[in-house]
Amino acid sequence: MDEFDVVIVGAGPVGLFLACELGLAGCTVLVLERDAEHGSQWRRAPLGMRGLSAASVEAFDRRGMVRPLLTATGVADGFGENSDADEPSPPRMAGHFAGMTLDPADIDTAALPFRLPSPIPEFMMAGLDQVESVLSERAAELGVRIRRGAAVSAIAQDEDGVVVRAGEHEYTARWVVGCDGGRSTVRRLADFDFVGTEPQFTGYVALLTLADPEKLRPGFITLTPTGAYLQMPAAGHIGMMDFDGGAFDRTQPPTLDHLQTVLRRVSGTDVTVSEVELASSFTDRAKQATTYRQGRVLLAGDAAHIHSPLGGQGLNTGLGDAMNLGWKLAATVHGHAPDGLLDTYTGERHPIGAGVLEWSRAQVAVMRPDPHAQAIQAIVRDLLATRDGTTYVFQRISGSSLRYDLGGGHPLIGRGAPNFRLEDGTRLGDLMHDGRGVALDFTIDRSLRDSAAGWAGRIRYAAGPARNNLGCGAVLIRPDGVVAWAGDPTPDRAAFEQAADHWFGAMQLEHA
Known part of the structure; x- marks a missing residue:
């Protein structure tokens, strides 16, 4: 065995x-x-x-x-283009909420927490x-x-x-x-x-040949009084949402006739499906x-x-x-x-x-295709037309607002670490390839270096001034990129050791 x-x-x-x-x-x-x-x-x-x-x-x-x-x-292409910028560039894509797309120009980048320029794409x-x-x-x-x-x-x-x-x-x-x-x-x-909730709709994703694709609006999700659909640029890529309470029997593949019936119902057109290459269904069971x-x-x-x-x-x-x-x-x-x-x-x-x-x-x-939901849609569209509304939704869907409750008073603790860049060009991402935690010391504090040695093999110590240290003297970053401790502006060795012990186990005796 x-x-x-x-x-x-x-x-x-x-x-x-x-x-x-x-x-x-x-x-x-x-x-x-x-x-x-x-x-x-x-x-x-x-x-x-x-x-x-x-x-x-x-x-x-x-x-x-x-x-x-x-x-x-x-x-x-585009990798590294923001490496030397003093300020992070605006996101190129912003996503959507309930099929209503966000305009990247409406995102208040100054409101995104602890964001630094980075050479990697944000989406x-x-x-x-x-x-x-x-x-x-x-x-x-x-x-x-x-x-x-x-x-x-x-x-x-x-x-x-x-x-x-x-x-x-x-x-x-x-x-x-x-x-x-x-x-x-x-x-x-x-x-x-x-445990959770049962579905409100049956969704379909398919590669179809349509006899008259011009009858459908091309592009991302189109909300209609009877459901929703999308027709993407890739030939025949169709998606549908049919608010039937998830009633479609998923043990059977959807047939051409069934797909055509649903597509006509949710689009409000008499579009004709002439061939099905591939099709499947899903629900919103949560x-x-x-x-x-x-x-x-x-x-x-x-x-x-x-x-x-x-x-x-x-x-x-x-x-x-x-x-x-x-x-x-x-x-x-x-x-x-x-x-x-x-x-x-x-x-x-x-x-x-x-x-x-x-x-x-x-x-x-x-x-949902009912008057109550459609009234809410109108309000959400108004909110997404504002800078604050778009920024809030973007923070949620991008993960930039995620923060674990790890205790500690510093606002960085529990957040994903910004991509700090030292003056020698080294980025935080470069220091994490081996999967260890990282102690970034922007003040080059010898005592902090000696402490970090107590967790050799578990924590990598790196020191040097940063292009922008966000007001921190030092930060301790878990292997998953989450800030476990942050000291500003002067690192507290005892607090550092307490955080390291909490997340990485006891200090090795030879360094105690």
Whole structure:
């Protein structure tokens, strides 16, 4: 029986990113994937295109994977163009709320918290196959084993480990993480409670040939008195929202006649569908596991929370889960995690998931084809026509307003660290490629350097004046890029050591 530190179920972006995090930390990792082949048509453009938020792109950058990702997507142009600017540039894309697009020109960039110029894009589109290819290659470099065509059928755990059965094989692991999607087998087998609300609509995504495409308005979501639809530039890429209470039977693929009936109803036209190349349905069911851990089994991504795809929050939330969990689980595997560290995964990420579900429900409520919702639509449009309204919504969908409640009085604590740049050109992202925490000392305080040495191998110390230190004397940054401590303007060594001990375990004795 093969033995691993961690078995991850699901080789989508979340499972693969988590595998890379654990492999980078020196854990032995096996990824089990049900599908035998990688890169189905559902994962390629146009149907597999997803938007990566600033936080997600930053996560790839902090692990040295943003250049390969930009190259894979063919959008490497623009990388580095904002490196030497004194002020961050306005976002190029701003997203939407309930199908109502935001104008980037209306975003008050001065109101975005602790934002610094950065050479990486704040938003990018990528195909799931492209994301997975970059992550699979990195996982292989880190010694992660990926087994495809391995559907998990049983999980048994005790105090010492977990046995996972896939096909005729059994694998023993110290920990198992379910990253196997909204219909997670791991979640079911490990008996997680999964609670929430039932759907309001059936959504459809399809590649269709239309006899008369000019009858539909081209472009992003069109809200109508009977539903919503979109017709994207890619030939035949159609999306629909039919507010039927999620009544369509998802066990059967939608037929040409059914798709045409729905498209005519939600568009208010007599458009004709002449051919169906590919079609699938989904709902806005919004549910979440009540905890992300049951003993030695954990959940991440859609296995932990499902909701409508409105706003593109699913993939980004899942990548945030993986970034948060990876270093904590690795520290637990290696035996130097402080007490309760792994429990902070649920404590920090569960409220984020709950917030995304609420954000999704709010959009669905606004898009309903009834007079009450349409009255709210009019108010939301008025709000989005204001600078404050657009800025608020952008902060929510970009993740720039995310902050964990870590205690401490400094306003940076709990936020994603800005991409600080030292005067020698080194960026924070450059310092995080090995997955360690980082102590950035802008005052070059020798005592702080000596303290950081007490966590050698867990914390990297870097010193020097910064182009803009945002008023800080020093900051301690967790491996997931979250600020654990900040001192301004003079670093407090005792406070630094207290924060380091809290997040990285006891100081090594030789440096005590």
